[in-house]
Amino acid sequence: MNWWETIRTGYDAVRAHRLRSALTMLGILIGIAAVMLTVGLGLGAQATIGAQINSLGSNLLVVTPGSATTNGVRGGQGSAATLTLADATALADPQVAPDVAGVAPTVQRPGPLAVAGTNWTTSVVGTTEDWSQVRARTVSNGRFLTAEDVSGKAAVVVLGSTTASELFGEENAVGRTVTVSGVPMTVVGILDPGGSSPLGDQDDQAVVPISVAAERIFGGAARTTVQTIFVQAQSTEALSAAHQEVSQLLLAMHRITDPTAPDFTITTQQSILDIANSITGALTAVLSGIAGISLLVGGIGVMNIMLVSVTERIREIGLRKALGATPTVIRRQFLVEAAVLGLAGGIAGVVVGIAGSAALSNALGQPIVVSPSATLLALAVSIGIGLLFGVYPASRAARLAPIDALRSE
Amino acid sequence: MSSPAAPATGEPLIELDGTSKTYRSGEIEVAALRPTTLRIDSGEFVAIMGPSGSGKSTLMNVLGCLDVATAGTYRLAGADVGALSEVELAEIRNRRIGFVFQQFNLLASMPAWRNVELPLCYAGVARAERRERALAALDRVGLADRSDHRPGELSGGQQQRVAVARALVTEPALLLADEPTGNLDSTATADVLGLLTELHATGRTVVLITHEDDVAAAAGRVVRLHDGTVVSDEPNRPGAHRARKVLS
Numbered sequence: 001m002n003w004w005e006t007i008r009t010g011y012d013a014v015r016a017h018r019l020r021s022a023l024t025m026l027g028i029l030i031g032i033a034a035v036m037l038t039v040g041l042g043l044g045a046q047a048t049i050g051a052q053i054n055s056l057g058s059n060l061l062v063v064t065p066g067s068a069t070t071n072g073v074r075g076g077q078g079s080a081a082t083l084t085l086a087d088a089t090a091l092a093d094p095q096v097a098p099d100v101a102g103v104a105p106t107v108q109r110p111g112p113l114a115v116a117g118t119n120w121t122t123s124v125v126g127t128t129e130d131w132s133q134v135r136a137r138t139v140s141n142g143r144f145l146t147a148e149d150v151s152g153k154a155a156v157v158v159l160g161s162t163t164a165s166e167l168f169g170e171e172n173a174v175g176r177t178v179t180v181s182g183v184p185m186t187v188v189g190i191l192d193p194g195g196s197s198p199l200g201d202q203d204d205q206a207v208v209p210i211s212v213a214a215e216r217i218f219g220g221a222a223r224t225t226v227q228t229i230f231v232q233a234q235s236t237e238a239l240s241a242a243h244q245e246v247s248q249l250l251l252a253m254h255r256i257t258d259p260t261a262p263d264f265t266i267t268t269q270q271s272i273l274d275i276a277n278s279i280t281g282a283l284t285a286v287l288s289g290i291a292g293i294s295l296l297v298g299g300i301g302v303m304n305i306m307l308v309s310v311t312e313r314i315r316e317i318g319l320r321k322a323l324g325a326t327p328t329v330i331r332r333q334f335l336v337e338a339a340v341l342g343l344a345g346g347i348a349g350v351v352v353g354i355a356g357s358a359a360l361s362n363a364l365g366q367p368i369v370v371s372p373s374a375t376l377l378a379l380a381v382s383i384g385i386g387l388l389f390g391v392y393p394a395s396r397a398a399r400l401a402p403i404d405a406l407r408s409e
Numbered sequence: 410m411s412s413p414a415a416p417a418t419g420e421p422l423i424e425l426d427g428t429s430k431t432y433r434s435g436e437i438e439v440a441a442l443r444p445t446t447l448r449i450d451s452g453e454f455v456a457i458m459g460p461s462g463s464g465k466s467t468l469m470n471v472l473g474c475l476d477v478a479t480a481g482t483y484r485l486a487g488a489d490v491g492a493l494s495e496v497e498l499a500e501i502r503n504r505r506i507g508f509v510f511q512q513f514n515l516l517a518s519m520p521a522w523r524n525v526e527l528p529l530c531y532a533g534v535a536r537a538e539r540r541e542r543a544l545a546a547l548d549r550v551g552l553a554d555r556s557d558h559r560p561g562e563l564s565g566g567q568q569q570r571v572a573v574a575r576a577l578v579t580e581p582a583l584l585l586a587d588e589p590t591g592n593l594d595s596t597a598t599a600d601v602l603g604l605l606t607e608l609h610a611t612g613r614t615v616v617l618i619t620h621e622d623d624v625a626a627a628a629g630r631v632v633r634l635h636d637g638t639v640v641s642d643e644p645n646r647p648g649a650h651r652a653r654k655v656l657s
């Protein structure tokens with residue numbers, strides 16, 4: 001009996017018990033669909049977060065005060081106030097840091113905004129004119145901050161789109177006055193929507209000149225220190241050179257001789273991406289593991305049904321042996337039957353998985369990625385499960401003595 | 410029931426020498442077949458008779474290599490069956506032996522012709538040839554027009570004829586029939602016996618188990634069992650067939 005005929009025999013056997021086979025396949029179906037959905041959700045989340053991180057800006061380096069590790073002890077990153085406006089000014093010097101395209105020092109704190117009785121607390125960001133370029137943000141209405149605003153300490157503010165609509169509703173906010181922490185400022189522009197990011201809601205913020213924020217809004221330590229310096233490299237290729245330049249310059253500025261113990265941290269988009277991926281990856285793995293258990297249960301269902309099938313068809317096995325089937329042929333027949341069950345369940349599972357992904361991603365507004373390779377893998381796994389859980393029933397059938405099998409009722 | 414001149418060649422096909430079969434169920438041992446010495450030559454038509462429980466089926470299972478004897482030797486066409494592996498036994502069952510059972514033992518999910526082709530599948534015969542030979546075998550048992558019917562759509566007699574077609578499709582040298590007419594009415598019994606007689610006439614060795622005298626009359630030699638022992642072994646019609654009494 002060649003393989004094709006064995007497969008046909010297996011298919012016939014599966015068809016001969018439609019309901020039972022369908023229920024068995026249901027187990028595999030649910031398992032495969034669940035794994036596809038969770039893996040798809042994980043990949044979708046990864047893609048979304050990747051897009052968000054990329055939307056922070058291109059070729060971005062984020063410099064924060066404090067060291068990730070100081071003398072082997074984890075220091076509070078961002079806790080120290082070691083970055084200054086002078087650092088930012090130095091980094092912007094094309095002579096010292098030729099691979100740096102833009103520098104945006106920022107201070108950021110929550111602050112109350114008020115317009116004629118409407119109050120709204122948002123994140124007040126003090127920065128320079130380079131911020132929009134470095135963070136890849138555009139202005140939909142009006143203009144962004146200018147160098148003159150920063151140097152002239154102009155009382156102007158650029159609002160995020162959410163902030164603007166909270167304060168002014170449908171009305172045009174540009175040209176209106178809003179008080180920021182009690183300081184009246186003129187709205188000069190509205191940012192294009194940027195969505196949410198790992199750094200927070202990008203559409204709910206008020207961007208003001210850093211000089212104004214330091215002296216009139218925040219005061220105190222904010223006068224000289226900054227929280228974050230966003231640095232944009234000239235290109236992707238220049239990213240590591242820029243990283244190097246920023247690092248060396250800051251070490252020199254801070255008079256630190258041991259380059260392994262800096263008092264600042266430089267984070268790249270890639271490193272944020274890596275962290276995010278490792279988190280979503282771990283989450284996906286856990287969820288897929290849970291989904292995988294249902295696949296395991298499905299596999300046990302296959303084994304159960306195959307054992308029933310062997311017991312029920314014991315006379316058939318005996319007859320086939322009497323007619324000349326060797327143990328190998330019998331084993332193969334039942335293995336193939338189990339694999340056909342698994343594959344049929346797998347195909348149905350893939351169909352349900354794809355349909356379910358579409359429906360679920362609509363419902364959640366979250367992309368679910370169904371990759372062709374994952375689909376093929378799911379099918380391979382479903383056949384594999386059929387085979388794996390078919391081995392025991394099949395060898396039981398193969399080991400039966402022909403006469404015992406024939407005589408049984 | 411007339412038996413045409415049986416072309417017994419005198420070559421031994423089946424040689425049992427002190428062969429016995431003991432079943433053990435728990436503490437109790439059942440000697441289903443006591444040490445038996447029996448020779449059946451190529452081309453013979455032998456009926457094995459005896460009351461229920463006398464060991465007829467046990468003997469046939471040993472002869473058909475479906476069961477292994479507990480003691481003694483069994484040589485089939487000169488080969489010691491006891492020394493053969495499971496795979497070799499499967500091949501012998503496939504190529505040299507055709508079985509007809511009392512219960513027909515057809516696979517209900519398959520049409521007649523696919524039941525008949527089954528032994529050819531295990532013999533590795535190509536698909537087209539299998540179908541052709543299966544249809545020819547069905548034609549030979551007079552069921553050419555029933556080849557696509559499933560067993561459930563056939564009468565008992567027809568089912569047993571399908572089983573005979575399945576037994577002869579591989580052209581085996583030995584045909585073993587265990588009470589093939591046990592479940593059949595007299596017309597169907599006559600049909601099946603006619604077929605066995607015809608097969609015997611074409612040179613096949615036929616061993617027919619029955620407890621009905623008129624069925625045994627088709628054979629050239631009758632071996633009687635009682636309590637697992639051969640109690641008599643004689644030609645059915647003295648002079649018509651070559652037969653020997655091997656029992657010492």
Ligand SMILES: Nc1ncnc2c1ncn2[C@@H]1O[C@H](COP(=O)(O)OP(=O)(O)O)[C@@H](O)[C@H]1O
Nearest residue numbers: 432434439441460461462463464465466467468
């Ligand atoms: N698998 C078995 N286990 C135990 N005893 C058995 C088994 N098969 C047959 N026997 C016993 O062996 C004896 C002969 O059985 P069998 O060959 O089937 O008789 P027959 O076919 O002549 O009716 C009976 O006593 C029967 O009970």
Ligand SMILES: [Mg+2]
Nearest residue numbers: 465466467587
């Ligand atoms: Mg019997």
